[in-house]
Amino acid sequence: MPESIQNAGSATVTAAASDADLLAQTAIAVSAAGSALRERFGGVVRYRTREELMRALAANDGAVLDVLRPRLALLRPKAGWVEAELEGGALPPGEWWVVDPAEGNVNHLHGLQEWAVTATLVRENRPVLTAVHLPLTGDTYTALAGGGAYLDGRPLRVSEATDLGLSLVATSQARPDEDEAIVRRIGSSITAMLLDALVVRTSVPATLHLLNVAAGRIDAFWQFAGARADLLPGALLVAEAGGRISDAEGRPWTPESASLLAAAPGVHADAVATLSR
Known part of the structure; x- marks a missing residue:
């Protein structure tokens, strides 16, 4: 998993600062895109066939991507884009945006509240930064490799459970x-x-x-x-x-x-x- 950023030179420090700025802009982008998904939320979306279900899921994805994709492309024009949400495994070399425009999409369609918009920048197969926005609460979770994890700017810490x-x-x-x-x-x-x-x-x-x-x-x-x-x-x-x-x-x-x-x-x-x- 993520290795801490080592401040062993001005180039590394500059890169870390640049990624921190990029994360702030990514958080703004997922929040803006989340508004499109929130506007589509309401009652249960009825479907009778697998094809109708897939169309409803795709409609949610499309509404978010219309907002999110151009914003992320402006932030990192040369980064690749992972099209298939269900793909796994290693990515090719370079930078890639790994995005789920409607994480928990099936919940959204069923009128349940557990869904989000996510965007993660992966560099040489390591996650560099991530932003997760929950449109119904307005909460945004962010993390920067070597820079900590936060909820709306407040540091996050795992539990102290031992049993x-x-x-x-x-x-x-x-x-x-x-x-x-x-x-x-x-x-x-x-x-x-x-x-x-x-x-x-x-x-x-x-x-x-x-x-x-x-x-x-x-x-x-x-x-x-x-x-x-x-x-x-x-x-x-x-x-x-x-x-x-x-x-x-x-x-x-x-x-x-x-x-x-x-x-x-x-x-x-x-x-x-x-x-x-």
Whole structure:
């Protein structure tokens, strides 16, 4: 996960300052785009077929991208753009915007409040900065590699929990059409956590659970499979808030990993043990 920026020369200091300015502008961009998604929120959107569902999801995405994409393109004209929200794995060299215009889109369509707009800049396959905006509350979460994690300018810190048996933990479903083996692994992991943790929350999207880990409200989050867009923003926020990021077996996490575990340091090892059995 993110390496701290080392102030070992004027060029590095300048780059850090530039990224901090870029993050501030990215936060403004996701907030502006979030207004478009908030305006579309209301009652439950009815659909009878998969095609109708996909059109409704795409309409939300399109409304946000009409605002967000040109703003981010102005900020970093040479950066690539990840078109497919569900893609995972490593990115080609260089800078890339990894964006989820409606993280929790299916919640939005069902009149539920758990959704957000996210934008993460990835440089040489490392997340450099991220901004996550919750349009209904107006909250904006930001993180800068080596520069900390914040909620509207207030520093975030993971919980001080040390007992998994007293911990609130959470998991999420990466996509609706998962491989059966992954679905069964998700089910067995929930059972294991129900036995070892205090309370287990299961819902989408992953980013909102990860925000809560970074803010110290949830002690651990795990997910099997997943895409860059739903894991990178929260992973950077948790890491910069002092949390531990790994895969479910405790190995270093990358966007190519088959699982993610984000936890307060005091319960990370126990969470790995629970998920590994």
